[in-house]
Amino acid sequence: MENTKKVLFLTGDFAEDYETMVPFQMLLMVGYEVHAVCPNKKKGDTIKTAIHDFEGDQTYSEKPGHNFQLNYSFSDVNPADYAGLVIAGGRAPEYLRLNKEVLDLVRHFAENNKPLAAVCHGIQILTAARVVEGRKLTAYPAVGPEVELAGGTYVAVEATEAVVDGNLVTSPAWPGHPKFIRAFLDVMGAKIELDQPIRLASV
Known part of the structure; x- marks a missing residue:
C-alpha cells in the first residue's frame, strides 16, 4: 500500500463483535495504523462486544461476544491526525451519540470531506451529528427512519452490500x-499491490 495513513476506529461497550x-483487523492487515478508541476509556482498557445474529425472531438476538482491547486513549485523539474514520455498529452507538465530543x-470528518464509514447501527451516530442531510446512505433497516428524519435518503440494500456517496461509506450489517x-x-x-506472495511461517 502506498502512503500508509492513520485511521480512527470508534467503538464502545456492546458494539457488535464482528463489526x-x-x-x-482488516485495516491493520492492509497496512493502516488504526487507533481503536472509546470515550472515557484509555489505551489498554477493554470493551465488551455483543454478537447479533438472526435466528428466526422478529429482530436479531444478542449474545456476549469477545472482550476487545483498545489500543489508543480517546482523550489523546486529535481528529486532524487521521485520514479517515470508521464507526462500529451494535448497541454502542445508542450511548456514544449522546457524547458531544463524539459528535464533534x-x-x-464530514466537514473536511474525509473518508467516513459506518456500519449497521453506527449510522445512529451520523444522524445524531446531523451529517447525513442530502446524502444517500444505508443502515440497519430499523435505523432507516432516523436517516430520513435527519434529512438523508435511506437506501435499502441487501446486508451483503455497501452504499457510497462521496466520502461516505455505509453498510447495513x-x-x-x-x-x-x-x-x-x-x-x-488505497492502492494495494502484492508484488510477492504472502509467505507463512513453516512449522
Whole structure:
C-alpha cells in the first residue's frame, strides 16, 4: 500500500463483535495504523462486544461476544491526525451519540470531506451529528427512519452490500464487510499491490 495513513476506529461497550473485530483487523492487515478508541476509556482498557445474529425472531438476538482491547486513549485523539474514520455498529452507538465530543469528531470528518464509514447501527451516530442531510446512505433497516428524519435518503440494500456517496461509506450489517471495507479503501485512495506472495511461517 502506498502512503500508509492513520485511521480512527470508534467503538464502545456492546458494539457488535464482528463489526468491531473484523474492520479493525482488516485495516491493520492492509497496512493502516488504526487507533481503536472509546470515550472515557484509555489505551489498554477493554470493551465488551455483543454478537447479533438472526435466528428466526422478529429482530436479531444478542449474545456476549469477545472482550476487545483498545489500543489508543480517546482523550489523546486529535481528529486532524487521521485520514479517515470508521464507526462500529451494535448497541454502542445508542450511548456514544449522546457524547458531544463524539459528535464533534464526526463533524470534523464530514466537514473536511474525509473518508467516513459506518456500519449497521453506527449510522445512529451520523444522524445524531446531523451529517447525513442530502446524502444517500444505508443502515440497519430499523435505523432507516432516523436517516430520513435527519434529512438523508435511506437506501435499502441487501446486508451483503455497501452504499457510497462521496466520502461516505455505509453498510447495513456485518455480512457487508467485504464490500464495505473495499469501498472504504477506495475512498481512502488505497492502492494495494502484492508484488510477492504472502509467505507463512513453516512449522
